[in-house]
Amino acid sequence: DVVMTQSPLSLPVTLGQPASISCRSSQSLVYSDGDIYLNWFHQRPGQSPRRLIYKVSNRDSGVPDRFSGSGSGTDFTLKISRVEAEDVGVYYCMQGTHWPFTFGPGTKVDIK
Amino acid sequence: QVQLVESGGGLVKPGGSLRLSCTASGFTFSDYYMSWIRQAPGKGLESLSYISGRSTDTNYADSVKGRFTISRDNAKNSLYLQMNSLRAEDTAVYYCSRGPRRLDYWGQGTLITVSS
Numbered sequence: 001d002v003v004m005t006q007s008p009l010s011l012p013v014t015l016g017q018p019a020s021i022s023c024r025s026s027q028s029l030v031y032s033d034g035d036i037y038l039n040w041f042h043q044r045p046g047q048s049p050r051r052l053i054y055k056v057s058n059r060d061s062g063v064p065d066r067f068s069g070s071g072s073g074t075d076f077t078l079k080i081s082r083v084e085a086e087d088v089g090v091y092y093c094m095q096g097t098h099w100p101f102t103f104g105p106g107t108k109v110d111i112k
Numbered sequence: 113q114v115q116l117v118e119s120g121g122g123l124v125k126p127g128g129s130l131r132l133s134c135t136a137s138g139f140t141f142s143d144y145y146m147s148w149i150r151q152a153p154g155k156g157l158e159s160l161s162y163i164s165g166r167s168t169d170t171n172y173a174d175s176v177k178g179r180f181t182i183s184r185d186n187a188k189n190s191l192y193l194q195m196n197s198l199r200a201e202d203t204a205v206y207y208c209s210r211g212p213r214r215l216d217y218w219g220q221g222t223l224i225t226v227s228s
Binding site: 097102 | 156207213
């Protein structure tokens, strides 16, 4: 199985400051169609995950533009340009290229 | 708008069976692959299975292969997960989601507790 690792696992942030989460895969995530199926999700306590970013860098409808995704091959990054209170929770990266599709362990973001 | 609503969760004894359902609305259900994903208490996310729109393509994680069966009824806009030979480690919130790899919409989840 493809192993997804994330760092840091815990990220205390200051409101209004930037934040960055790294995600690495144990194999290349380039699919046979040439796309890279790397998604980012946000999960608040007691809620279902919500997809923020798909195929590395495409923001979902309704996701604030302070969120951005980047990366290639096996290294990916989620950035929040200015953290807001509603951004707390756990962020997961997930690869949808190799079955079984696998998630990272999650990065818990909270406010300092 | 797209809605996914899971049901069928509950407490079951080890070795028992349970059938989960996921009712979809707000999109043409038969056009989409669907998936089941679970999250053990306080843990991360695990993709379990997916099924194509016409049920011709299915896949399972090794952890549930041979014990769980995914199916769907497009006439009822419903996705199912038949779970047999349940183990304590199957205790989790089970989510249905649209697509095997897009996972753009999720249900609210249903809790399965496997305990004697």
